[in-house]
Amino acid sequence: MNKTHQLFLLFLGLLLSAGCLSGCIKDDLSDCPINVDPDPDPDPDPDPDPTxxxxxxxxxxxxxxxxxxxxxxxxxxxxxxxxxxxxxxxxxxxxxxxxxxxxxxxxxxxxxxxxxxxxxxxxxxxxxxxxEDETDHNYDDEADLLNEGRMTLTQTARTTEIEMLTxxxxxxxxxxxxxxxxxxxxxxxxxxxxNRNDVRVVVRWREKGMTEGYCTRPEHAQGITATLIDNNTTHDFLNNIVDKQEVIYQPGRFPDWYNPYFHGEMEVYPTEQEHVYVADFSELRLMKDNADARLVIRNSEGTTVYDRALTGPNGLITLLEEYQTQEALDREDRYLIELLFECEHEDEPDEPDGPGTDEPDDPGTDEPDGPGTDPTPVPEDPWSAITITVNGWNLVEKPVEL
Missing domain, CATH: 2.60.40.2100 (Immunoglobulin-like)
Incomplete structure (x- = not known):
């Protein structure tokens, strides 16, 4: 190949290269080569799926x-x-x-x-x-399933007499x-x-035959004690009463600032009147059909003189139309129960005769009592309330004798 032919081929190559370069600087870049990475790196830190x-x-x-x-x-x-x-x-x-x-x-x-x-x-x-000083559950030791759970008043572990709840x-x-x-x-x-109910029991007396006013003799109030008896100290974890055990809620006294919540504004509250008996209780949930929840009043000798269900078919509370559903009981957390009883008082004894006016009995005229003739104490008849008032709603249990 001569030198002229070699120069021709070199010149032709330069022309072809120039054509390729001109194609890459056009507005249409489709003719330009694309640099594609054959193995791109994956995302180095992908977000993990939430757990x-x-x-x-x-x-x-x-x-x-x-x-x-x-x-x-x-x-x-x-x-x-x-x-x-x-x-x-x-x-x-x-x-x-x-x-x-x-x-x-x-x-x-x-x-x-x-x-x-x-x-x-x-x-x-x-x-x-x-x-934990007042209630205790059993998931720390024995329980595992939901239906095994229990919430219980801690006092029941040592006594059946329950003091005021805090x-x-x-x-x-x-x-x-x-x-x-x-x-x-x-x-x-x-x-x-x-799940707590605060109950105040107020007891007054009225002399038989009177239609208004109250007896002011303090011995009535001083001679009785009230308690509440129930079986509601253990609840399961769906709030049902279970493992029923009878307990006695003991009376106490709410602080004075609590008086208006029961009575409204008054010049003299029942707690300040010595002829009125007042007993305060805090107990757990009241159940509509539980006839075992009872108010019991005993005299100074320990004899039961009044025993009445709080709930159930003849309960003091559930006899009222306002409290005949479980929701109504659950919404009400404060109960004022006021009882009115009749009382009778013997006439004042006559003045004794002057000195020396009694004539002695003839000697030997007293006959000794025969064997077995000592009088037997007669039990006191159960009391019936003249009126019962629960949160301002009245029940008439015994008509007044005029």
Missing amino acids: TGTLRLALTYTMHNTQEDDGTYVDLFSQQVRKVDVFVFDEAGHFVQQITEEAAPKFAENYTKEIELPGGNYQFVVWGNHY DSLFHGCTPQQVTVVNGEDQVVPIDLMK
Whole structure:
């Protein structure tokens, strides 16, 4: 090949190269080569799939009788609950964990308890104001399943005579299982119920034949003692009364600031009147059909003079139309029971005769009592109340004899 031919080929190559370069600088870049990485690196830090979900229990207390102007019930949770214990159970009903939180010093309005759990189905039970010096549960030792749970007054471990309670126990639960979804956040409402009832028993007397006023002799009030008998000291975790054991709630006295809650504003409260008997009690939940809940009054000799059911078919409370449903009983946490009994007083004895006016009996005229003639004490007849008033509602048990 001669030199001229070689120069021609070189010139032709330069022309072809120039054509390729001109194609890459056009607006249409489709002719340009694309640099493709044959093996791109994967995302070095991918987000892992969530393994838990968040549940917010919105706790309220509206199961009472305090209403707003529009008729809705006021949420009193932050005013009356100072501690919550949440018990978590899995789909099979097994106890998972207990979560406790105390207010400092009170829970916020619209309080929610946040719980993080692995995805699954759960049931939640909430106890409010559960303190170990007054109530005790059995998930620390023997219980595992939801239906085995018990909440019991600690006093029953040592006695059947129950002194005044210091705290108001609350209960609430989810009515069915709740599904927790991993990565999701949900709110579940739980409205609590107060399991404590405050009962004040006020007893007065009126002289037989009188239609108004009260007897002011203090010996009546000084000669009796009232107690409440019930079997409601143990509840399961769905708030049913179980393991029934009869106990005696002993009388005490609420503080003076509590008087207006029972009586309204008064110049002189019954607690300040010596001729009026007043006994205060705090006991657990009253059940509509429980005829074993009773008010018992004994005289100074220990004889029962009044024994009347509080609930059940003939209960002092449940005979009233206002308290013939369980919801009505659960909404009412304060009961004022006022009883009025008749009394009779013998006329004042005549003045004794002057000295020396009694003539002695002839000697030997007294006949000794025969064997077995000592008088036998006659038991006192049970009392019947003239009127019974419960929270201002009247029952007439015995008509007044005029």
